[in-house]
């Protein structure tokens with residue numbers, strides 16, 4: 325009989341809003357023990373999941389399952405780049421953008437069952453200034469909000485909305501020069517988002533037409549956000565019709581260069597990284613295998 329595929333679950337104990345849940349017991353209860361063998365490991369600190377994932381790949385696990393939100397998924401995905409091991413997801417974050425895009429069940433029992441008998445497929449991987457992202461990256465207000473969200477003390481959609489409304493009153497756009505597809509745009513930047521997947525998470529669709537396997541990033545530019553347009557953007561995100569709303573401009577490209585008049589913050593998959601003046605954004609087609 326051929327050996328059963330081995331799954332390594334990497335649990336971020338700090339993710340999610342329900343910390344009382346006994347995740348290892350839940351995995352053991354719902355796992356299809358006839359189909360797979362498994363091990364469970366915990367992250368000890370931020371950034372740890374990348375090294376743990378790389379180590380599990382070296383040990384020959386078929387799939388490393390990120391148990392957490394998009395931050396944990398990003399770390400595990402980074403660790404698996406260039407390996408023969410696939411990324412699985414047990415969504416436990418507040419946004420779960422990549423899991424939602426890949427239609428992985430949001431209920432943990434259903435997601436555990438699915439990862440035992442998955443479909444394997446490859447997805448594109450974005451890079452911004454050398455940082456890999458799988459869902460979205462961005463400059464401007466969305467990065468500014470993720471920076472303040474990280475300091476808010478509580479997580480979840482309501483905290484995110486509260487932080488966004490508070491910061492909206494102070495935030496001002498920055499002049500930028502964006503080069504893509506052989507043309508250069510001089511514009512203000514309130515938000516410049518690079519979407520590999522269609523949504524930020526929580527079904528907030530920044531680029532509803534984004535295809536994670538087409539070799540292209542969907543680039544969404546919002547140059548200014550007066551109140552009337554902010555309402556249209558909010559509705560467009562929620563209803564998935566931002567392109568038709570006229571409140572944002574869209575391009576597709578696999579390589580974008582951005583220079584900014586002042587240092588601008590950026591995020592990868594919702595986690596704030598820092599500020600830069602110059603951004604190289606590119607896409608590597610089908611660089612990561614995922615279990616969906």
Ligand SMILES: Nc1ncnc2c1ncn2[C@@H]1O[C@H](COP(=O)(O)OP(=O)(O)OP(=O)(O)O)[C@@H](O)[C@H]1O
Pocket residue numbers: 336337338339340341367368369370371372392393394395396397399416417418419420421479480525594595
């Ligand atoms: N053991 C740990 N202790 C402290 N922080 C950790 C640990 N393991 C991972 N982290 C960090 O926790 C951060 C948040 O995790 P993650 O994004 O997975 O969950 P979340 O914030 O609940 O979900 P979402 O991003 O969907 O809101 C990640 O940036 C990760 O680096």
